[in-house]
Amino acid sequence: MRHTVKAASIMSVAALALTACGSSDSGGDATSGEGSDVKACLAYDVGGRGDQSFNDSAAKGLDQAKEELGVEIEEVEASQGENDAAREDRLNQLVDADCTNIIGVGYIYAKAIGGAAKDNPDVSFAIIDDASADSEGENVAQLVFAEHEGSFLVGAAAALKSKSGKVGFIGGTDVPLINKFEAGFKAGAQAVDPKIDVQTKYLAEDGSGFADPAKGKTAAEGMYDKGADVIYHAAGGSGSGLFEAAKANKKMAIGVDSDQAKTAEKDVQDVIITSMVKNVDVAVFDYIKASTEGEPLTGLQEFDLKDGGVSYATTGGKIDDITKELDDYKQQIVDGKITVPSK
Incomplete structure (x- = not known):
């Protein structure tokens, strides 16, 4: 059944x-x-x-x-x-x-x-x-x-908050599930700015990519060095490395799965502007x-998004100025006016 x-x-x-x-x-x-x-x-x-x-x-x-x-x-x-x-x-x-x-x-x-x-x-x-x-x-x-639907919303948030026109995505490993996060994130960012530069990096070919903060930090530092000012991760425990890099470079990060502005180490919570909550x-x-x-x-x-299975977090008030736009995108997805790609 x-x-x-x-x-x-x-x-x-x-x-x-x-x-x-x-x-x-x-x-x-x-x-x-x-x-x-x-x-x-x-x-x-x-x-x-x-x-x-x-x-x-x-x-x-x-x-x-x-x-x-x-x-x-x-x-x-x-x-x-x-x-x-x-x-x-x-x-x-x-x-x-x-x-x-x-x-x-x-x-x-x-x-x-x-x-x-x-x-x-x-x-x-x-x-x-x-x-x-x-x-x-x-x-x-x-x-x-529907990870791609939630990722669309944080992709839109990244583009709306970016000042450089460059954002990044870090995935734990290059598999169809994590590709859904990337596809949704890119679609959301491009809905806001069709010319936005989206950098992508996958950390490993196996499950180690979800438990290696050092690799996450190195990948994030590389993207920040290339001008990205907001990076989203779908890399499990490796995401803590992203947050460390964002803190050190005075940039922005987006969490995943949990509301990471609440769950991450306290000294990096302020760099997390939102999370795609699954x-x-x-x-x-x-x-x-x-x-x-x-x-x-x-x-x-x-x-899915309609049923509340995925959402975006507002902890910390970092995206209070753009929630109207994000909620509009959310409604368009729920109404079927926007079909979010999963690949």
């Missing part, structure tokens, strides 16, 4: 997410809850809890489920350079730990989820950021987002909540 999440469901869960304040133990230790037979287990991408971005957004949803739904939780983390077999072994360890719901955080788990789900039909699985045949299964929910926490919570209600999600679950 393949279907799309309805707006009312997403917005109600998003409202709950805004009030969440729970926390959980990390490092793979199980934490007991009360009031539910569901044991929700998260297998993080490289960087794990504490990356201030993608993984932390997923962790927020898990924490909320523990506090509000009374579920038991457990967490494990991917290692650099591991293969699909190692990832599938990790998922099967969670099955052995009596997890009823297992979530793979990131497309790197696609084949592992597909294999583990087939071998364990009584367990509910979910994967974030993958809609391929590799992860399909009758007991699998594919949780995906509400992974909403997807994780929604998936777990459905199981506690006896209606586990399966198939494709898409979180």
